[in-house]
Amino acid sequence: MNLRLRRTVMVFAGLAVLGIFAVALAAQNPSAPAQSTIDLSHAAGAANGLPIWAYPVNPPIGRGRGAAAGAAAPGGAAATGAPPAGAPAGAPTAVPGGAPASAPAARGPAPDDGALMHVPGSTAGYTKTYIANLFTVPDWFPASHPPMPDVVATGNKTAGVQACGYCHLPNGQGRPENQSVAGLPAAYILQQLSDFKSGLRKSSEPRMGSVAFMVRIGKAIGDDDAKAAADYFASIKPKPWIRVVESNTAPVSHPAGGLMVRTDGGGTEPIGERIIELAEDQDRFELRDSNAGFVAYVPTGSIKKGEALVKTGNGGETIPCTTCHGADLKGLGNIPSIAGRSPSQMVRQIIDMQTGARNGLQSALMKPVIAKLTNDDIVNITAYLASLTP
Numbered sequence: 001m002n003l004r005l006r007r008t009v010m011v012f013a014g015l016a017v018l019g020i021f022a023v024a025l026a027a028q029n030p031s032a033p034a035q036s037t038i039d040l041s042h043a044a045g046a047a048n049g050l051p052i053w054a055y056p057v058n059p060p061i062g063r064g065r066g067a068a069a070g071a072a073a074p075g076g077a078a079a080t081g082a083p084p085a086g087a088p089a090g091a092p093t094a095v096p097g098g099a100p101a102s103a104p105a106a107r108g109p110a111p112d113d114g115a116l117m118h119v120p121g122s123t124a125g126y127t128k129t130y131i132a133n134l135f136t137v138p139d140w141f142p143a144s145h146p147p148m149p150d151v152v153a154t155g156n157k158t159a160g161v162q163a164c165g166y167c168h169l170p171n172g173q174g175r176p177e178n179q180s181v182a183g184l185p186a187a188y189i190l191q192q193l194s195d196f197k198s199g200l201r202k203s204s205e206p207r208m209g210s211v212a213f214m215v216r217i218g219k220a221i222g223d224d225d226a227k228a229a230a231d232y233f234a235s236i237k238p239k240p241w242i243r244v245v246e247s248n249t250a251p252v253s254h255p256a257g258g259l260m261v262r263t264d265g266g267g268t269e270p271i272g273e274r275i276i277e278l279a280e281d282q283d284r285f286e287l288r289d290s291n292a293g294f295v296a297y298v299p300t301g302s303i304k305k306g307e308a309l310v311k312t313g314n315g316g317e318t319i320p321c322t323t324c325h326g327a328d329l330k331g332l333g334n335i336p337s338i339a340g341r342s343p344s345q346m347v348r349q350i351i352d353m354q355t356g357a358r359n360g361l362q363s364a365l366m367k368p369v370i371a372k373l374t375n376d377d378i379v380n381i382t383a384y385l386a387s388l389t390p
Contacts, residue, residue: 056255238390250297298383306384340390
């Protein structure tokens, strides 16, 4: 059976159960609106009324930087250092010495003096130029994952495909600006690449560089490379990666390079109806340390509210996520796991499906499930999911 046919068979097999329950939900809620009911009118920053904390593109000069609901963030000037259009969010821009430019703008890129950089617990050393090269992957902990296939470790320069492990990391854990792909079904990964290629999967925010980058990868990658990458990441068991903290406040932060970063000397601010996901250690993040995770600040009480929505559907507002994603929310057949994943990424996917930016077979079946979810619902659901063990 060739790759294309096998992929199609696996997709339809995985969708069968989901389709049954999506139809059931539509029957229970015949008046469900066709368009999103998410309330984004209060969100500050991003274009098209999207919440800047979920779509952390650099706002125009004079606009807020991820403010709490209805409020302007301290120091409302725009952050700098955005990657050029089409570059992966959080990847380096073209700067002297090739140093990553996704750090807070106040730091500024330092030239590469040839010194080897190091991270805790690793004997490896890499220069800033090596770390900034999209066709090389700083593999700090090679014993922690299987041998990387070429497309993951070095990409395919002939096809114009950068190393998958650069953005997704050698262990597939990923970062808030892109996808955690560790442990996702291989057929699901292949389907997403196909959707990027065909135009069925885009971002509600055209300036999200990571999505624009994946559209280009989807169009360029060959079947053999796609299968090698999908099989590799599917073979890796995801590990706890995000520490979820319920709080009434969060560190003052701003968008830089496609994600939220702490504002130097910024203190804290009311969290409002947001999730603020940040690197635990910004310096290790910049070095692409695959052992350095993230912290997600979520509103107080959101985890319990999210648990109720996920497990019961809240009286028909949606259906229990466990119906399709498995009792432990770790996936079922070709349907992906959602336990312990990045809340920023999950928020974007829900909104993108609501707005119609993300389509495809699985997305079409999700649309009636998420049609009634409000901003609060989405925050609560993803806060709970992120708090689980993957």
